Amino acid sequence: MTLARLNNLTASLLTSKLDAVILNPGPTLTYLTGVHFHLMERPVVLFVAPGQDPVLVLPELELPKLVLFPYKVQGVAYGENPSEWENAFRKAAQSLGLDGKRIGVEPRQLRLLEFSHVKAGAPESEFPDASNVLSALRLKKDxxxxxxxxxxxxxxxxxxxxxxxxxxxxxxxxxxxxxxxxxxxxxxxxxxxxxxxxxxxxxxxxxxxxxxxxxxxxxxxxxxxxxxxxxxxxxxxxxxxxxxxxxxx
Missing domain, CATH: 3.90.230.10 (Creatinase/methionine aminopeptidase superfamily)
Structure with a gap:
């Protein structure tokens, strides 16, 4: 079921003039993956772009959760030193070719902590509100x-x-x-x-x-x-x- 949800999201991105969307721990991330992450002092962000495997930036201590995903996800892990975080986000954005692209966000969910690292990793990108796309995805309940x-x-x-x-x-x-x-x-x-x-x-x-x-x-x-x-x-x-x-x- 979650694979179908991922496919629905990527199809919506293609028709909404968004090149990707980023999600941090919250209801939408759980809905899309079936995996629960909680908000904490270490950032966790899933990058989703049409035609490519999603990329998840996460702390090394959360790496075991990658096997819980129902579809292939590329993990980009960082250690305990916060100075490593920006490089991990840059690597994730570059792997999907997102710099200079339109990356949708959830304004009510995304914290400045995650956003600042994503923006540093893709400094030429725009970050429009993707709330309507994500809300439409979840409007009809199965x-x-x-x-x-x-x-x-x-x-x-x-x-x-x-x-x-x-x-x-x-x-x-x-x-x-x-x-x-x-x-x-x-x-x-x-x-x-x-x-x-x-x-x-x-x-x-x-x-x-x-x-x-x-x-x-x-x-x-x-x-x-x-x-x-x-x-x-x-x-x-x-x-x-x-x-x-x-x-x-």
Whole structure:
């Protein structure tokens, strides 16, 4: 399936006046490769150009992941010395002949860290926004994607159902949030959640994006839980309101 996605992307590049696209760790990279990389202090960037094998710049410690790719990818690895990074990006860009070309980027995802090295490796290139191309690629979901989204919802629902019986008066918001995190993992969520669970009670529940505090749950509190799970790169986002004990009129 991911090979078909790669082919769809390269076909879209040919009709969109883009010579290539670069992707750093995030949903699109996972969608395209089926391999998960997380954002860290070391840059990871996949170069995709029509008619050529993709090239992945990555730290040496991530090299074992190359065997996980469902299609051929050329790896350009660098060591622990940051002075090596620019040369690795230059090698990747040159191997695809990208200097002076139009290289699409994801503005909401690509960090300055990665962009500065790509630009140094292809100083004469232009870097237009490729969001529309990539969004169109992912607009129509296949069965595997729909199944993953449904699984992410079920994991979140099951986790809350397992957490509510553990709730008791005197427990802090932070403690209840911790129990929810445990249940999310037990029920199969990926460890990188869509966002940190929001658990807020009493006056704190009026804040739509509150962080759990040391406030203790009290009888009659209204409790707001805003949380989600992640599964195979797809996420859920749910909100529920319940009472702590009986609520007076």
């Amino acid at each position: 069965k595997a994607e729909v199944d993953a989204m449904r699984r992410a919802v079920k994991i979140a629902q099951d986790a809350l159902e397992a957490t509510i019986p553990l709730m008791k008066i005197g427990m802090t918001e932070r403690e209840l949030s911790s129990e929810l995190v445990i249940q999310l993992l037990k029920n199969g969520s990926d460890p990188e959640f869509p966002f940190a669970p929001i658990v807020s009670a009493g006056p704190n529940s009026a804040n739509p994006h509150a962080s759990p505090t040391e406030r203790k749950l009290q009888a009659g509190d209204l409790l707001v839980v805003d949380w989600g799970a992640a599964y195979d790169g797809y996420i859920s986002d749910l909100t529920r309101t319940c009472s702590v004990g009986e609520v007076e009129d």
